[in-house]
Amino acid sequence: MPVLDANSLRTFVAAIFAAAGCSAEESARIAASLVSANLTGHDSHGVVRTPRYVAWLREGLVRADVEPRIERATSITAVVDGLYGFGQTVAPFAVRLGVEKALASGLAAIALKNAGHIGRVGEWAELAAERGVISIHFVNVQGSLLVAPFGGVDRRLSTAPFCIGVPIAGGEPIILDFATSLVAEGKVLVASRGGPPIPPDALILPDGRLTGDPAALYGDLSRAERNPEAGEGAIRAFGLHKGSGLAVLCEILAGALTGNGTAGPREGARSRITNGMLSFYLRPDVIDDPEAFARRARRFLAFCRSSRPDRPGGAVLMPGEPERRKREARERAGIELPREVWDSLLATARSVGLAPDRIPTAR
Numbered sequence: 001m002p003v004l005d006a007n008s009l010r011t012f013v014a015a016i017f018a019a020a021g022c023s024a025e026e027s028a029r030i031a032a033s034l035v036s037a038n039l040t041g042h043d044s045h046g047v048v049r050t051p052r053y054v055a056w057l058r059e060g061l062v063r064a065d066v067e068p069r070i071e072r073a074t075s076i077t078a079v080v081d082g083l084y085g086f087g088q089t090v091a092p093f094a095v096r097l098g099v100e101k102a103l104a105s106g107l108a109a110i111a112l113k114n115a116g117h118i119g120r121v122g123e124w125a126e127l128a129a130e131r132g133v134i135s136i137h138f139v140n141v142q143g144s145l146l147v148a149p150f151g152g153v154d155r156r157l158s159t160a161p162f163c164i165g166v167p168i169a170g171g172e173p174i175i176l177d178f179a180t181s182l183v184a185e186g187k188v189l190v191a192s193r194g195g196p197p198i199p200p201d202a203l204i205l206p207d208g209r210l211t212g213d214p215a216a217l218y219g220d221l222s223r224a225e226r227n228p229e230a231g232e233g234a235i236r237a238f239g240l241h242k243g244s245g246l247a248v249l250c251e252i253l254a255g256a257l258t259g260n261g262t263a264g265p266r267e268g269a270r271s272r273i274t275n276g277m278l279s280f281y282l283r284p285d286v287i288d289d290p291e292a293f294a295r296r297a298r299r300f301l302a303f304c305r306s307s308r309p310d311r312p313g314g315a316v317l318m319p320g321e322p323e324r325r326k327r328e329a330r331e332r333a334g335i336e337l338p339r340e341v342w343d344s345l346l347a348t349a350r351s352v353g354l355a356p357d358r359i360p361t362a363r
Helices: 006-020 024-039 047-059 087-105 121-130 185-192 241-257 290-305 321-333 339-351
Strands: 069-073 077-081 107-115 134-142 161-166 174-179 234-236 274-282
Touching (some): 006 024, 047 339, 087 274, 121 174, 241 274
Parallel strands (some): 077 107
Antiparallel strands (some): 161 174
């Protein structure tokens, strides 16, 4: 597979978005976020998304360089309209707003609606944790019917991510970040382009049969474009009724409450797919002494890690540790991209008129 170092890949992806019409600042922000997802091992939210983002920009489904609007606010709450801007622009705006309110008042709640794809939600929990703030995020995807609820075969839910970030003084933060579907749609996308396969029971067909074939989601895989609405199957929720129930709550809180809109039924003529996010922020010292909290937390984490591994050479890892290990490895060795992903990036670069000398050479 082609391999690129992170800096070269960031520069290349930023150049694509700049050529597509984004400012240099926004292009760098999007590229940094996508490559960061690759570095942490979440290739589903990495540069594989670039062709789709550019297509959305061309179609007017996402807007370049928006300034998010605060619709209403109190000292501890705010409703932020992302105005269909890139998620990598509007999500950090909402997170920083929540962090500042929590630092000032101890607790805050921020509703974000009408955001373009916000990428790896763990990135925003990490942003809050860097400021010493605990954060909890419920996310939905308006108009994105991908997941069958527990007990059903028809698409009724989005992948509905959920995330919690907890800073631990004297240690690394705990970052729990997952889609409530058995796999993220992006993982099916990566698999469809020659990446690692998804589990053989990740998708469900209309007759109830389980499969790991991405064609169940996208239909004909010989087409260059991957349309998740073209397949007849659905992604399954993780954990049976538990993941399905959490997904329903993500839709209710991040979609219905924020005004973003839910996965379905689609409202009016809206064709955009947008993220909604309801986030809560907490300054730890309003609950207890931060040093005492960190001491208890570190002791408990060490106790968990001390469990005997379930296989030779294994290890018990806490939430966020796999991502940190993967980042260290990929910063050293580079980022491997499936050939189809690399080819799709090259095709997108050519489509926006990027000069050949701006295209890096993969190893």
